[in-house]
Amino acid sequence: MNKSSLALIERLTLVAGPSGFEKPVGDIIREHLASIGSFTTDPIGNIVCEIPGTNAQSPRILLAAHQDEIAFMVSDILDNGFLHFIAIGGWNPLTLPSSPVEVIANNGKKIPGIIGQLSPHFLKKGATPQVPQLEELCIDIGASSAEEVRALFNIQLGALVLPVTNFSYIPQTNCIISKAFDDRIGVATLIELGQLLVKNPIEATVILAFTVQEEVGTRGAKVLANYIGAEAAIVVEGAPADDIRGGPQHPQTCIGKGAHVRIFDPTHIGHPKLLDCAREAAKKGAIPIQETVRKGGGTDAMILALAGRGIPSIVTGVPVRYAHSHNCLISLSDYHNLILLLHAICRDMGKFD
Numbered sequence: 117m118n119k120s121s122l123a124l125i126e127r128l129t130l131v132a133g134p135s136g137f138e139k140p141v142g143d144i145i146r147e148h149l150a151s152i153g154s155f156t157t158d159p160i161g162n163i164v165c166e167i168p169g170t171n172a173q174s175p176r177i178l179l180a181a182h183q184d185e186i187a188f189m190v191s192d193i194l195d196n197g198f199l200h201f202i203a204i205g206g207w208n209p210l211t212l213p214s215s216p217v218e219v220i221a222n223n224g225k226k227i228p229g230i231i232g233q234l235s236p237h238f239l240k241k242g243a244t245p246q247v248p249q250l251e252e253l254c255i256d257i258g259a260s261s262a263e264e265v266r267a268l269f270n271i272q273l274g275a276l277v278l279p280v281t282n283f284s285y286i287p288q289t290n291c292i293i294s295k296a297f298d299d300r301i302g303v304a305t306l307i308e309l310g311q312l313l314v315k316n317p318i319e320a321t322v323i324l325a326f327t328v329q330e331e332v333g334t335r336g337a338k339v340l341a342n343y344i345g346a347e348a349a350i351v352v353e354g355a356p357a358d359d360i361r362g363g364p365q366h367p368q369t370c371i372g373k374g375a376h377v378r379i380f381d382p383t384h385i386g387h388p389k390l391l392d393c394a395r396e397a398a399k400k401g402a403i404p405i406q407e408t409v410r411k412g413g414g415t416d417a418m419i420l421a422l423a424g425r426g427i428p429s430i431v432t433g434v435p436v437r438y439a440h441s442h443n444c445l446i447s448l449s450d451y452h453n454l455i456l457l458l459h460a461i462c463r464d465m466g467k468f469d
Contacts, residue, residue, distance in 0.1 A: 122292070182336065
């Protein structure tokens with residue numbers, strides 16, 4: 117299982133798919149689920165795969181993960197050849213200086229660059245480096261003029277800028293380092309869940325939804341909510357882990373301690389009966405979970421819970437350290453536990469009303 121999971125996660129996390137430009141991610145999804153269920157893709161790019169259950173009277177369960185990742189876009193080309201950029205999604209500027217990026221030229225070529233910062237040699241003695249504002253940062257591709265940027269590199273306003281990282285597996289701790297776990301790890305989870313449902317069918321019909329543009333205002337979910345019908349919804353996320361230095365005194369989302377199950381965040385309150393279903397499924401299957409009350413953040417659940425007459429919803433996920441940065445870390449055991457948890461919830465959903 118580890119080998120196939122690693123190959124899937126590596127491919128999904130390293131592919132480029134910023135908000136609004138998710139097609140390469142969608143192509144991988146379709147490839148892996150082509151023989152599993154019936155597909156539809158709406159005009160904004162949401163992909164829906166329906167896997168019929170064995171009992172037509174059983175509930176329809178929606179599981180949703182978003183395809184997009186955070187990235188950047190060129191907003192200005194300066195006379196000296198540096199590039200100003202804007203964020204697509206939420207970044208912590210503290211993580212950006214000296215980070216490698218790729219700028220996508222008009223011809224599709226990836227141009228290597230770096231987010232520049234002042235060398236310590238030029239800091240005033242005793243001065244403390246300040247956290248930069250995003251608008252103060254520039255990308256350096258080695259060009260000396262705006263003319264070179266356009267003529268030599270074929271880069272124009274609106275060019276996408278992608279974070280660059282390496283995929284690494286740490287066998288000693290069963291951990292993975294890569295980018296875009298928010299929410300490619302959710303996408304991978306649903307792909308493997310779909311494959312598991314074929315091997316171990318259940319009574320309920322399962323709808324796997326892969327939404328777009330979550331990081332810029334849950335836009336794909338707003339479209340999906342117009343036409344999707346389900347008796348329950350489970351959002352599957354790369355959930356920011358808080359078991360790091362400087363985090364809370366009592367962390368609630370820790371690496372290697374089980375699947376994330378969210379009771380509350382400022383945009384959504386988990387449905388009590390659906391939370392009970394998750395707890396019971398975890399207890400019955402001896403699946404470790406971590407129940408969490410969040411003071412910040414939000415997911416597609418804020419939209420899907422309000423679809424139609426309302427869909428009872430909860431948020432689940434894989435804990436992710438350093439979310440929304442070039443390099444993030446997860447535990448593969450948390451990932452596999454989440455797949456088992458979701459299958460168990462869906463299997464037992466006939467008891468939910």
